Amino acid sequence: MSENRNKARHRKRKTALVVGLPLALTAAGTMAYGAVFGLFGEDAQPKASAAVPAWATQAADGFASVDALGQKGTYGGRDGKTVTVKTLADLEKYATATEPYVIVVAATINMDPVGKEIKVKSDKTIVGSGTSGQIVGGGFFLGSGVHNVIIRNLTIRDSYQGTWNDKEHDFDAIQMDNAHHVWIDHNDLRHMADGLIDVRKDSTNVTVSWNKLSQDNKAFGIGWTENVVTDITIHHNWIRETEQRNPSTDNAAHAHLYNNFLEDVAGTDIKSSYGNYSRGRTKMVLENSYFQGVNNPVMKDSTATVVQKGNTFVGTTGRNDSGGTAFDPKSYYSYTLDKTADVPALLKSGTGPRSSIGTTSTTKAAAATTLVVAKDGSGQYKTVQAAVDAVPANNSSRIVISVKPGTYREVVKVPANKPHVTIQGAGSSRKDTTIVYGNAAGMQKPDGSGTYGTPGSATLSVQSDDSQVRNLTVTNDFDEAKHQDIANQAVALLTSADKIVLDGVIVNGDQDTLELETAAKDKPGRVYIANSYITGNVDFIFGRATVVVDKSVITLKKRWNGTSAGYVTAPSTPANRKGILINKSAINGDVSAGSFFLGRNWHPGGDTTVDPQTTIRETTLSAAIKSTPWSDMGGFSWKDDRFAEYKNTGAGSGGASGNRPQLTDAQAADQEVADWLGGWTPGA
Incomplete structure (x- = not known):
């Protein structure tokens, strides 16, 4: 998205926190698939x-x-x-x-x-x-x-x-x-x-x-x-x-x-x-x-x-x-x-947990269908998109697209009518399998129909509910230095659906790396990100979805000209919804001290009905974070929206002030991972 925004007047916020019951999260780190137990x-x-x-x-x-x-x-x-x-x-x-x-x-x-x-x-x-x-x-x-x-x-x-x-x-x-x-x-x-x-x-x-x-x-x-x-x-x-x-x-x-x-x-x-x-x-x-x-x-x-x-x-x-x-x-x-x-x-x-141990039922969970992708032709498909295309429309059960190690230079889109899809790297490390492309918002489409726009620049787009990305790297390698003449938002991974899991992934980019949206403004869109690495510089975790970034590493990058400046988050949260929660993670990078904001409030097109929210809690902040970590955007004051911290540590953390809101213990009790996910338990 563009750094420049038209100024607009904004109303004062009048929202109440939704109090949720604590839910236990099923581990995102396992590689088995099946039903999880009910909790209530x-x-x-x-x-x-x-x-x-x-x-x-x-x-x-x-x-x-x-x-x-x-x-x-x-x-x-x-x-x-x-x-x-x-x-x-x-x-x-x-x-x-x-x-x-x-x-x-x-x-x-x-x-x-x-x-x-x-x-x-x-x-x-x-x-x-x-x-x-x-x-x-x-x-x-x-x-x-x-x-x-x-x-x-x-x-x-x-x-x-x-x-x-x-x-x-x-x-x-x-x-x-x-x-x-x-x-x-x-x-x-x-x-x-x-x-x-x-x-x-x-x-x-x-x-x-x-x-x-x-x-x-x-x-x-x-x-x-x-x-x-x-x-x-x-x-x-x-x-x-x-x-x-x-x-x-x-x-x-x-x-x-x-x-x-x-x-x-x-x-x-x-x-x-x-x-x-x-x-x-x-x-x-x-x-x-x-x-x-x-x-x-x-x-x-x-x-x-x-x-x-x-x-x-x-x-x-x-x-x-x-x-x-x-x-x-x-x-x-x-x-x-x-x-x-x-x-x-x-x-x-x-090694590790077995589905046959600890269960009292003799009924086996239905096995997931697996489609194998390999560049060398040893799988069923040579490209990830070809495997996605092979998923039947409106499939009712999980389909795992297992991608063998290698670098896949392609644009991948999982459409809304193909739910329950898991794209999973088959290597021993998330670095073994990479999906990469280099489109940017201002680039012309090959068919001459206009520019890609920010969402259209994504290397990987996940538009279907209950889908997952695991154990791989997704990169947008657009070269900003060579293309300063066009809008340079370049998305690596886009989600625009509900109940999305990103587990054990690396998401690489510069401006607008990770876009987290919903299918429509009135639709829910929950995303759970765990054990992952996200890199970028300007607004690189952004959108209107309800997002948890849990136990992950957020790496700050210098900009194309070697300068250090940027914003970690840019939420555009609808009113009465949860925005972006960064929980028990680390924010650091090889950038100058005091050069990055934790976030700024995005009101797309001057929309006065949104109520952007970012909460960062129990996270280690490096010295790169400004002592006044929140910023206005497009003429809207961040103080009229929802930005807060809780028990962060590190050289970039700071005490409560008018420019650095801190949650009380009581407020923090209502802003935990389970509250954000609102009744959804991410499946393994």
């Missing part, structure tokens, strides 16, 4: 199940299966009742009870306060219901003497507080101190403030299997004692985009690691310091594991032992140690090794 009514209450499903009776393998310390194997709460929980209060109630329980987590549960670790008692199975069980902002603690605990099939994520190698916030996904007989299986653990798994202070008889550990500084630590008592089995885990403790094993009596996949993904900000580390007097057996791109893949102290058998190393650098005499794991338990060459593919498809 009868389904909201914990329910006991008379029939015990097969997964509830499964017991651990590895060292967790070995009889010791008066405990015969690890089977969790199978002798108790099965209950389904969807609230923090109910989860804590049953996890801390003295009697055994199988606790099925059937919703996203947000820890309050952030960093909270529920103190689990003995004889518990805590299991996610299919892929819908999520623990956000905290985890579990197993204290001294706690035993016979199973934690399975959960996503535990996002207690990260913005400081890498955080020494102030010991917020782990799963921590145990002097516990025994614990099985951690098929979980997705990521983005925590400290470690993902900590097995500490003589904890023993632990098995960690089929988990995905990622996006963290410290993945997995074992030890913190001079005693040599810990027995632990670690098998079939995918550890990627983690820096250290992958795992670090300190003074373990027996550490058996096999069929794990350690991957340092090229091109990411996270670089591995080391892989498997045998420390102190640890005796480690390391078998049939696959190391890709990892620095110092295997290390040992001079006092420790590592016996390697059948491991594969691809693109690794630094130390790769072995030596000493360890032990024979088969003298403790039986196990079967998978072929090392099969490990990457096996773990990419098999």
Whole structure:
């Protein structure tokens, strides 16, 4: 949109905040598709199940299966009742009870306060219901003497507080101190403030299997004692985009690691310091594991032992140690090794939550139809648009367009009559798959029918309800420097529909990068953006939709001539609707200090009926943000619209003033993610 606006008079705002009930968000980071559980009514209450499903009776393998310390194997709460929980209060109630329980987590549960670790008692199975069980902002603690605990099939994520190698916030996904007989299986653990798994202070008889550990500084630590008592089995885990403790094993009596996949993904900000580390007097057996791109893949102290058998190393650098005499794991338990060459593919498809675990229904959710796009012809289609064109009009179920790694230079439009479409990069990183084009608002269309205009410049347009974009990059690479003679708004991604999810994406552009609209002014348009990166300089998150930007990074860019100046948001929110919410994110970039506004109020065409809104809360603001962070636009005073902050941090944050409104705690309670989404729970 143009920076220049005709001046117009504006009325004072008279709106009331809509008070919404807190809703749990289904994780946007999973790659499974299906229904999510209802959160209110009868389904909201914990329910006991008379029939015990097969997964509830499964017991651990590895060292967790070995009889010791008066405990015969690890089977969790199978002798108790099965209950389904969807609230923090109910989860804590049953996890801390003295009697055994199988606790099925059937919703996203947000820890309050952030960093909270529920103190689990003995004889518990805590299991996610299919892929819908999520623990956000905290985890579990197993204290001294706690035993016979199973934690399975959960996503535990996002207690990260913005400081890498955080020494102030010991917020782990799963921590145990002097516990025994614990099985951690098929979980997705990521983005925590400290470690993902900590097995500490003589904890023993632990098995960690089929988990995905990622996006963290410290993945997995074992030890913190001079005693040599810990027995632990670690098998079939995918550890990627983690820096250290992958795992670090300190003074373990027996550490058996096999069929794990350690991957340092090229091109990411996270670089591995080391892989498997045998420390102190640890005796480690390391078998049939696959190391890709990892620095110092295997290390040992001079006092420790590592016996390697059948491991594969691809693109690794630094130390790769072995030596000493360890032990024979088969003298403790039986196990079967998978072929090392099969490990990457096996773990990419098999780790993390399974739809078959934690569910009580025997009815399977309908599988999504998948259309495969590949530039090299190995898929069904060579372009993304060709796959979109193949989606039948008015389709009633989800269709996934899986786009293999590569750069796709094309304009893609998902029309309004093709709902339930997911466009998803098939690579291991969002950088692997890129959709890019370079149209701008002032460019002439090839058919001579005029210019594109701002919405028409979009590289990717999503105009259909209940659609998603995941795990890829969308870029508008229009060259402003070469085309200063035309209107240079150049949209990378446009949404103009309701119930849109953008998860794990990179959206690149300069002016007007991300346009978030509705099908019409009187139509709803909710967009949930999570775990993503958005770059730009002028009004680059803008439009009239109701938008949540959650746990994401917003990167400020210099303008075409090298100057630093711009606006993060430009909402044009209809009155009595929610606008743009930026929540628990970071705003930064290589630009001059005090050069960017957080936003300005857009009244399209001088429209006096709109009531623009941006709320930025619990977000880290760099020094690039002005001390007076809001700006007028087109003759309308931002003070007559809705702009506010709440508990932001960083060099660019500031206290309450007439030029910097801050929400009270009571006001903030009505301006949370769930309030913005208004009864919609984004599906996985």
